[in-house]
């Protein structure tokens with residue numbers, strides 16, 4: 001790291017040309033070519049086997065293991081025809097990452113020859129090591145066995161890279177003792193728990209035919225692209241994914257000129273490659289655009305069933321990172337790579353529905369008359385109010401803490417935004433009299449040639465963590481680097497709990513003689529009486545709201561991960577997950593342990609790096625500059641000219657403050673006698689983080705004082721604007 005490498009990086013970046021853009025094939029020709037789809041199964045499997053697999057996939061029936069052999073053989077034939085020599089059980093440990101263990105199809109015969117083989121039992125079950133992944137004490141090194149098991153509901157696919165082709169089979173990951181060690185198992189459990197409760201409510205509402213209910217997820221992935229020449233000259237980007245130092249450039253995002261602007265050529269070629277790979281993998285890429293911050297972009301697929309969407313989301317993150325590399329970028333998925341400008345979220349659009357009743361969160365044109373919608377929406381409101389702290393806990397990471405509460409990311413207080421039309425309907429429910437709802441309305445633009453167009457019944461609110469957006473909720477607090485599973489598990493589980501309560505309540509009211517309409521209105525009124533405090537349509541950033549939310553409405557404001565994660569240990573949360581059959585107390589506790597540990601490690605790595613970058617990169621640059629200044633002052637004095645010493649004095653003072661800050665931080669980091677992991681987390685949040693911020697403050701001020709040709713690190717201006 002030196003000024004020389006910085007200048008070299010700038011010229012290398014300026015000389016870059018976009019990779020040649022390929023004319024993509026027609027979508028229909030690309031779509032799902034790398035997926036072992038139902039139609040490929042139908043073409044290659046005996047009729048009865050296909051029927052059985054299809055039944056499991058579409059209606060959630062139990063997998064008949066006896067058919068696994070036939071499916072495995074067909075899968076292998078298809079994968080080897082595409083060039084695969086290996087297969088991998090792909091699973092999702094508690095790290096937010098994707099894990100895969102590759103095994104060859106090779107089978108050595110007694111005469112020394114080889115054939116390819118893929119037996120049913122290895123499709124259904126694999127056995128990686130259960131102790132080498134974070135498991136929160138569920139497994140030790142001396143009790144390592146873990147299993148992966150085929151999740152038939154998420155299709156197998158081949159992953160083709162420049163390095164070869166691998167058949168990938170989505171699986172759950174459990175320990176030898178049967179506990180979930182991954183993110184998929186609880187997601188599948190939460191879907192079936194929610195489906196049971198939703199079915200009860202739908203049956204009480206008079207539906208005789210009710211297909212299994214699933215949740216859907218459409219996740220908007222935000223990300224930054226930084227040229228690899230810059231990123232690789234920044235140890236902080238390399239190791240932590242964010243800039244630990246860096247003075248904001250004179251220009252940031254204040255002109256709002258990047259959002260939805262023309263996509264830079266190099267970026268568009270990159271995006272097209274990502275999308276082509278997504279289409280081949282059957283991932284419905286739908287939206288792409290420049291995001292608000294310079295260098296920031298978004299990709300959003302069309303919604304899909306939650307489990308498949310969650311697996312696809314993991315693939316999207318992998319594709320973004322690997323494709324960026326080919327195009328000379330580093331893709332940053334960190335929630336706040338650059339201070340002072342927008343961070344990156346992954347807003348999760350979530351709804352529930354089934355094949356017989358459709359989207360259960362669609363209000364239609366007359367929401368006040370749509371009792372089914374009102375009950376499902378009311379159940380969500382009740383759940384978010386009762387379990388708001390859980391929703392905060394499932395988005396709690398060291399990196400997301402930097403993002404929440406500013407720049408269009410919601411604050412840590414969990415509230416629900418309904419939009420004006422629905423808010424009025426729920427107000428009427430509170431008052432015990434449902435009268436009607438505002439018509440969506442038309443908008444006349446006052447231009448003769450433009451048609452009058454229909455207006456949505458509610459506005460959008462960027463400061464709300466949980467916003468109704470017409471036919472679904474958008475959980476905006478989720479961070480860009482996270483797996484969407486945790487948030488989906490929480491939403492499905494709290495809805496399962498609420499719908500169970502709705503069903504119980506409806507049943508007992510109807511037993512007591514109320515007709516369905518009166519009973520449903522009674523249930524809704526009860527929901528509003530107890531839970532209306534969570535509904536908020538105003539400015540989520542305003543200090544008045546923060547005060548009112550906590551003091552008058554009793555909502556929690558869990559500012560940091562250290563405050564939020566312990567919610568996972570609360571009795572009422574443990575009881576919720578156990579009662580809904582989603583996580584046992586032991587599994588839940590292991591999650592707390594894993595996430596707490598990750599929080600501590602993230603801050604520890606950052607703190608160590610702050611110390612080493614300050615000492616070995618920033619201090620030497622500042623001292624060198626000071627020495628040049630001093631020399632100039634001395635030389636000038638020798639010929640009788642006086643140069644103002646103020647600049648040298650400032651730099652010298654800052655150097656001292658910087659190094660004092662580093663000493664304080666180093667001393668604080670030495671502490672290791674904590675009574676509990678909770679205490680340790682609080683210490684990291686309350687003591688270590690502010691000390692890191694102090695060091696940064698002095699370093700960033702120095703960056704504004706030291707001559708540019710002494711500064712060794714690529715600057716914000718360069719990373720965000722040199723293209």
Ligand SMILES: NC(=O)CC[C@H](N)C(=O)O
Nearest residue numbers: 342343344345407408409
């Ligand atoms: N335009 C937007 O919705 C910006 C969202 C913002 N980047 C976030 O952190 O969530």
